[in-house]
Amino acid sequence: MHAQIVLFDGFDPLDVIAPYEVLHAGGTASGGLVSVELVSAEGPREVVSGTGGLALRATAGLAPARAGLVLVPGASGRVGGPGEIPDHDFGAGQRRQDESIPVLLGRTLTTELPALLKAAMDDPDVTVCSVCGGSLVLAMAGLLEGRHATTHHMGLDMLDATGVHAVRARVVDDGDVVTGAGVTSGLDLALHLLEREVGPRVAHAVEELFAHERRGIVWRDRGPAAAAL
Numbered sequence: 001m002h003a004q005i006v007l008f009d010g011f012d013p014l015d016v017i018a019p020y021e022v023l024h025a026g027g028t029a030s031g032g033l034v035s036v037e038l039v040s041a042e043g044p045r046e047v048v049s050g051t052g053g054l055a056l057r058a059t060a061g062l063a064p065a066r067a068g069l070v071l072v073p074g075a076s077g078r079v080g081g082p083g084e085i086p087d088h089d090f091g092a093g094q095r096r097q098d099e100s101i102p103v104l105l106g107r108t109l110t111t112e113l114p115a116l117l118k119a120a121m122d123d124p125d126v127t128v129c130s131v132c133g134g135s136l137v138l139a140m141a142g143l144l145e146g147r148h149a150t151t152h153h154m155g156l157d158m159l160d161a162t163g164v165h166a167v168r169a170r171v172v173d174d175g176d177v178v179t180g181a182g183v184t185s186g187l188d189l190a191l192h193l194l195e196r197e198v199g200p201r202v203a204h205a206v207e208e209l210f211a212h213e214r215r216g217i218v219w220r221d222r223g224p225a226a227a228a229l
Contacts, residue, residue, distance in 0.1 A: 081097025
């Protein structure tokens with residue numbers, strides 16, 4: 001299983017590093033059955049996060065036809081408001097200080113990322129995943145309409161407004177789309193993916209290594225609907 005974790009200007013570092021470390025450790029624990037890399041829509045480049053100017057390097061361009069996982073993080077910045085509009089004149093590697101999360105997420109729509117993500121979602125051999133506001137990137141690109149997904153609790157209404165069945169859960173598994181809620185849910189999402197794709201013994205070994213016990217039930221659209229409690 002190969003995982004491509006997408007970097008874009010203003011990304012949230014924890015959304016990236018948490019699943020990266022879990023999946024990398026899963027590769028070690030499984031004898032190389034899992035590999036992971038950082039990518040961007042533009043190809044290899046330094047990508048500046050939204051947290052204190054911290055930068056990570058994308059070592060390749062996003063390859064939507066490569067079988068495995070594509071994971072989209074959220075953004076880090078001011079909470080802002082849904083009415084804030086991104087500056088479309090800014091190119092890759094350019095961003096202002098103190099930009100809001102809606103602006104940073106919205107700016108991804110002006111790049112090649114939506115087209116690449118659509119190609120990935122159209123490929124039956126690719127599972128598209130997200131952490132936190134990454135599902136809003138997918139939703140704003142029109143790629144999650146009618147699907148079940150989650151995001152940070154402050155973005156659930158926005159997610160629902162795009163035609164997504166927003167679920168208040170830590171991890172939502174909708175088959176070829178798997179989404180995580182707030183930033184630390186990247187740990188739980190990646191452990192779930194390890195268990196689902198590689199096996200529970202590898203996932204358990206990584207869980208023990210990081211001294212992290214997964215929280216909550218992974219939500220799936222299965223079984224009878226719960227009655228009011």
